[in-house]
Amino acid sequence: MDDLGVVIAFWALAAMTIGAAAMLILVRNLMHAILFLILSFVGVAGLYITLSADFVAVAQVLIYAGAISVLMIFAVMLTPLSERDNSGNFLQLPALVLSGLVIAGVTFVALETEWREAGRGSFDTTAAEIGEALLSPFVLPFEIASVLLVAAMIGAIVIVRDD
Amino acid sequence: MATATRLLSGEDVAKRLEAVPGAVVETAEDWVTLAPEKLVEAARFLHDDRDTDGRFLNGVSGVDRYDYFEVVYHISSLAHNHTLVLKVRADHDEPEVSSVSGVWRGAHLQEREIFDLLGVRFSGHPNLKRMFLWEGFPGHPLRKDFMGLPGGVSPGLKRFPKEDPEQWAGEFRGN
Amino acid sequence: MAIKTEPLVVNIGPQHPSTHGVFRMRVTLDGELITDAEMVIGYLHRSMEKLAEERTWTQNIPFTDRMDYLAAMTGNFAYCITVEKLAGIEVPERAEYLRVIFAELQRIASHAMANGTFVNDCGAWQTPLFYMFREREKILDLFEMTCGARLTLNYMRIGGVAFDIPDEFLPQLQLLVDELPDRFDEYDQLLVDNEILLMRSRDIGIISAEDAMNASLSGPMLRGSGVAWDVRKGDPYGVYDRFDFEIPVGHTGDCFDRFMVRMAEVRQSLSIIKQAMEQLPPGNHCAEVPLNFRPPEGEIYCRIESPKGELGYYLISDGSPFPFRFHVRSPSLINLSALKEMVVGQTVADAIVTLGSIDINVGEVDR
Amino acid sequence: MSLLANWYDFRDLGNPVARLIEALQDAGLSGGWIYAISGLLGAIGILSFVGVAAVINIWIERRLIGRIQVRRGPNRVGPFGLLQPVADAIKLIQKEALQPDNADGIMFTLAPIVIFIPAILAFSVLPWGEHMVLADLNVGVLFLLALSSTTTIIIFMAGYASNNKYAILGSMRVIAMLISYELPVVLALLGVVLFAGTMSLTGIVSFQETYWSWLIFFQPLAFLIFLLGSTAELNRTPADIAEAESEIVAGFHIEYSGMKFGLFYAVELVNTVAVSAIIASLFFGGWWTYGLEEFIPGWILFIGKIYSIYFIFIWFRGTLPRFRVDQLMAFAWKVLLPLALINAMMVALEIFIWTEYEISAGIVLPIFAVVNFALAGVLIVGFGRVMSRTMERFPKLPRLVKDIDVPLPEPSTA
Amino acid sequence: MSIVLLAARVDLEHVLIVGAVLFAIGLYVALSKRNAVAVLMGIELMLNAVNLTFIAFARFVESPRPLDGHVFVIFVITVAAAEAAVALALAVAVYRHRETIDVGKISLLRW
Incomplete structure (x- = not known):
């Protein structure tokens, strides 16, 4: 994938996706978290387009951003007496360690494996x-x-x- | 062509009300005055009696007669096309009349209105609150002596006492 | 086990497009369903009953305009007829007929307004309202031609009416009477054949005949519930016993019946106006009544059929030039008696439609 | 019927752009630059149309509603009131943009802005002429559906952020309603896509050109379902329950004032134009009009079709009362959805017959048209009968009574 | 192999790393959040990361039927939709009995 525009789009969308996903951890309000999740879903759809998967991208927007997030909004609105903050539990530190291990492991594998790349266009x-x-x-x-x-x-x- | 509604004379009404002993205190030409403690009983009788058929309450109004309060009930029968008038007297210092809103749903708002403007309390009323004026308004403006009472006044909100939040609390409770 | 949700308390009004003035309904909602409703009124209270005790009998006529300002003519009519009965004043024949003509015109105007706003409450984007306004406008033109005012008319006097009709009045009225039935047939086609309006208004806000009577409802609300009662027939005042007309009566007591009763009453009113125009006698338009006349001591309750329902005046005279007690039995207020029963258990949308079908006028509710 | 690809040929504005791109390629620019330049040109074209449409539509809608309501509509500012939208905009911009105390500030401000994204994106896949399409997505129809589903979230955002009970009611209504109407709309478009054999809007238009017939003749049911479903998705009368101004005042945008409200107002108009354009492309041949586009530029015909359909929406708005929420839901689930399913199955059967037995289009298409119209008529009438069974079909008119007649209650036996 | 992530090209490794980061964030959210809906959000993020790698493999890796990755993603989206529906229904059902959807407080194995 060498086209400059697509590369720029990919990295911008990747930054947006990961940024929105990271906001999911940080924001206090559950409703904001859902909105950031939707942004992340839309970002993933954009990544699909850069990877020339247009049908999947549109399906992603239609189902994830349009339906599943609405279901989540319904779930939050139907549970009004429950707390609506987005706080963490006692597993925060182990989860952080585990996540770091996942990133490290996958990065190592991805970089060390010799992939049979097809080298075809989109x-x-x-x-x-x-x-x-x-x-x-x-x-x-x-x-x-x-x-x-x-x-x-x-x-x-x-x-x-x-x- | 239809004929005009017949106004039952006081004697006629008193005769009908003999079924409720002790209800009629005074019989006038066009109305009867009832004993306050027998009011609901008499009203229920007039409402249920098939010959009188007082199912329709035209209106309830209160009158300040200086010495006493008078609550006037205009009752009519749409089937027999006649109408009759009941009156009840209430003491001027502690006016209290039993409520007929259990007999006629339509008395509900009008009794609230009389309480609001004249200060006659209706015992047994399900939701006796001020209707036109706000909670905490001093006095009852339709009384003849309203101008002489404390707080009864030439207009101007500044002369009313400071609002007490407790008085407002009632408005936001349920019915 | 239902989901535990917080009840949502919503103030419908006092600033709300569908409460017809400063009327407020505090409803408790479970989702869209109304579980509790309480009305809060008094935002337009002007203390007219107290003010009237300080003014002479004649000076009180303008107050009656400002109660139901959409039906000022019937307000005048009710008050004047009560005072005349109290004082035993004879009204000239011509004045009686003029009163009937104007009262029925006012009824058409008020019903047009009521039905227009009712359909507006159902969500039609103001189109029927404008059509109804067009007809009302013509009636108001006739009023203006006669007494110079359009809304608060102050036209009737104790003993008659203030002015005789101008010469061009009757031809204009004839035009209107010829034109209106076609127009209302057209509105029937637009509204009554409309499936959405039927869905929205039928079986909504039902009140049975027995409940309606017990709650002292009157006018189109009582007739919509199937009670064939009309003060014009049952207790004819003025010269109403000389006209031939019919009482439209609904079947189930839902919003649609009330709407249709109003639509049918417009046609009956037109027929009364036609008959009154034919029978209109020449003569004097007002009896001689002194400005500060004193009715004899006594009390009277007298009622007429206003567009909203039974409009009654309970007047007590102590022989002075001022009324001792001036009590109005206002149909708008008393028609609200059953509001809570009618709206609880419905959705918000239906509650608005129900309120619209009651046709309140807050000026008359609060006085 | 090839167009003369002269640069000044206004019949298809895609041609000069193609010329420009060729020239740029000759000048040796890289693919990215050419892509950027052509995209920019297309975006300018679309945005200028959207901007002008949003302004003009205010005038058109108000004038037409005025005519429907036997009044004149705006006629004071400028000739025929043409400058009324400008006056409206100036008024709205001058107004203070209020924000409620406990509102969710960022969401509250963001919602009216973000809501424009799907509205404008919808125009990017529409074919305006034979070569006038910015992005010829081969999943165009699905793309439009995806866009419409994201609008839900943004409207919910606006309602939730306002911290107002009416707004919450409105936004919950809009979510429930849009979720319900997604299905019949998708299924209706499924019939169209099946019939045309492509999801690309360009492909659908060229299908209609190839077979010399608009798709409405084969898909009347799908057209009706899409029209009614899109009134709900657009929040327009008779399905404007999300902003129902007589019930919940203005629903999700009750707290918005000034230009924030103006943006919601404008986006409604833009969305309506977008839906009209989609209907025009899918069912009325887009820019193709039985050869008329040889003489009149296709994009002008297309705009003409858009506004003809837009007129239907204005007509709805001027005439019909509003549904109740549950009635609207019931309409989607009980009427539109079964009809759309039957339509999709019917289309599948027809396409199967057509391709399996290799019947020539000239014979089979008229038969399909007749069959589909008959099916649509039968289904609509039949469903009308079935649904209205609980209520009598025609209302009872009030009975007329000569004299007062109030019965006494039955004597109680006790 | 030089580790230059922000090279002016996108290769399989880059997409895989983006997917890994997304997966890790999803894992963290799923493990550490108290609200059941938030946990579900984390799971959805993880599924998205997996989908992203599927698409990347379909795009870059040599295969006789390269679009099978897309088909897999379609299946995953289907399953995710079903899973979300059931999980949110569970959240609502739990809320009905315990008036909370805090996963820390739903520790009893009986209602």
């Missing part, structure tokens, strides 16, 4: 191929996913139902 179009892939080699997981969605929907309804 994809022209992905939607049609994804559709075909979903319906020919991945048709069983596709159907299972729909079953999973139905099961999740029924489960969610059962859990929150008034007894």
Whole structure:
């Protein structure tokens, strides 16, 4: 990936994504945290576009920024008597250590592995191929996913139902 | 063509109210005066009685007669198309009349209005609070002697006593 | 087990586009559902009952304009007819007919306003309101032609009316009477055939006939609940017993019935105006009444059918030039008696529609 | 029907840009620069249209609503009141931008600004002419849907940050409503996408050009569902429950004043134009108008179509009362969603028949049009019958009584 | 291999490192926050980081069917949506009984 514009866009979006994700740790208000999470999701979608995955990027915005975050807002608004701050618990230090280890480990692996890089350019179009892939080699997981969605929907309804 | 509403004479009403012994204190040409302690009973009787059918309360009004307060009930029957007038007297210093808002829902607001403007307390009223004037307004302006009372006044808010937050607390409680 | 949520207490009003003035409703919400409602009034209280005790009987007529300022003519009418009954004053025939014509015109204007704002409360973006205003405007033009005022008319006097009608009045009125039925047919098409309006107003804010009577409701609210009662029929005042008209009565007592009763009453009023125009006799328009006349000692309660309901005056005279007690049975206030029962359990949107269908006028609620 | 690619050919403003890019390539600029320059030109074009539209629409909407309401509308400032939007803007800018005491300051300020991003981005994928498209995304339709779903969050942001009960009510309403209306709108567009076989808006327009027919003739049901669904997504009457000024005063933007309110006001107009443009592209052929674009520039035809559809929205606003929240939800879930599902299945069946048996388009497309129109009519009438079963179809008018008639209550047996 | 992250190009390693940082932040949030919704946010961030690496592999690594990574991401998004729905329903259900969604206070294994 050599195009200067795309490289600049990638790093800018990466900075935005990680910055927004880091704000998730820092902000006090849960509602602000959700908004930063949405910003982070949108940033990830932008990263997908720079990696020439336009269908996934749009799906990311549609589902993560448009639906899952709204679900989270619903969850927060439906639990008004609970505390709405975003404080940490006693696991903060171990979590920090663990996170640092994850970054170190993955960076080490990423840099030390010899990847079989294809060196091809960006994809022209992905939607049609994804559709075909979903319906020919991945048709069983596709159907299972729909079953999973139905099961999740029924489960969610059962859990929150008034007894 | 319809005929005009008939106004029952006091004697007629008194005759009907014989079912409630001791209710009628005084019978005038057009109205009867009831004993305060029998008011609700008489009202309930007039409301339920099929011949009188006082299901519709036209209005309740209070009058300051200098020596006493008078609460006037205009009751009518839409089915028989007649109307009758009841009056109840209340003491001028400690005016208190039992509330008929349990009999007629429509008396609810009007009794509040009378309490607000004349200061007649209605015992048994579910929500007896000031309606037009604010909580903490001194005095009851429709009384004839309002101008002579402390706080009763030529206009100007500065002469009213300082507001007490406690008086306001009632307004934000439930009904 | 329901989710424990905080009840949300919302003040609807006093500054709210749909409370028709400075009316305030404090509602407790569970989500969008109203669990409790309390009305807070008095923002427009002008102490008219007290002020009236300091003024002569004639000087009190302008107060009656300013109570229900959307139906000033019927306010005048009720007060004048009560004083006349108290003092036993005979009113000339022509004045009686003029009073009927103006009262019915005022009823059309008031109902047009009520229905326009009702549909506005349902969320129609002011279009029906403007149409209704157009008709009301023509009626106000007629008022202006006769007495020079449009809103607070002060037209009726004890013993008659203040001015005779000008020559061009009757042709203009004829034009209006010919035109209005078509217009209201058109509004029926626009509004009554509108599925959204039906969805919004039917089975909303129901009050049964028995409850309506018990809560002393009157006017279109009582008739909407299915009680065929109209003071003009039941206790004819003035010359109302000479006209042939019908009482529109609703079926279930929901907001739509009240709306439709008003729509139908407009047509009945037009028919009364037509008959009154035909029968209008020549003659004097006002009886001779001294300016500071003293009615005999006594008390009287007299009522008329104002657009909002039964407007009654309870007057006590002690023989002086001033009333001893001046009490108004204001339909707007008493029609609010059942408000809490009607709105609790509904959503906010329905509560607004219900309030709009009651057609209050805060000037008359607070006086 | 190739266009003459002269630089001055105003029939398609994409041509001069293409010429410019060629010239730049000849001058030896790198790809990034050319990309930046062409993007900038397109952005300038879109932003100038959006800006002018936001201003002009104020005038158009107020005048038209005025005509509907038998009044004249603004006619004092400038000829025919044309300068009224300018006066409005000056008034709004002069006003103090109030902020409630306990409002969430940053969110409160950010919301009216951020809400413009999806509104303007929506224009970037629309084809204005044969070569006039800024970003020919091959997932264009999905992109538009994604944009509309983000608007939800921003409106919620505005309502939540205001710290006002009416605003909270409005923003919760908007979230519930937009989530509900996402589904029928997506499914309606699924029918269109299935029929055209592409998600790119350019592709859909060229599909209509290829088969010499607007898509509305094949997708009347999808058109109606999308039109009604988008009134809800746009917060316009009869579905303006989020700002319902007669109930919750102004909903999510009750606390906004001055130019912050002005931005919300403008974004509503811009969004309406965007939705009108989407409808024009998807269902009315975009810039393509049965060969008329040979004589009149395609983008002018497109703007004409946009405003024709915009007129429908204004007409709705001037005529219809508002739904209640639960009625609006029920309408989405019980009427629009099943209809959209049936429509999508029908389209799938038709496309299957078309491709499997290789019938020529000339025979099969008229049949599809007839079938789909018949299906739409049957479904709408049938659903109307089913849904209105609980209530009588026509209201009872008041009965007319000659004389007073009040019955006595039944005598109690006790 | 020189460790120059901000080179004027984007390679697989760079995307992987961005994904790792995102994953680490998500892990930290998921482990250290007290509110159940915040924990869920951390999990969603971790899923996003994984998706990012999938897309990166699809983009850069040689494969006969390079778009399988995208298909995987679609599946992950599907599962994440289902998971979010159920998890938030659980949060609401727990709130109904205990009036809190603080994961530290939901320690009893009975209601």
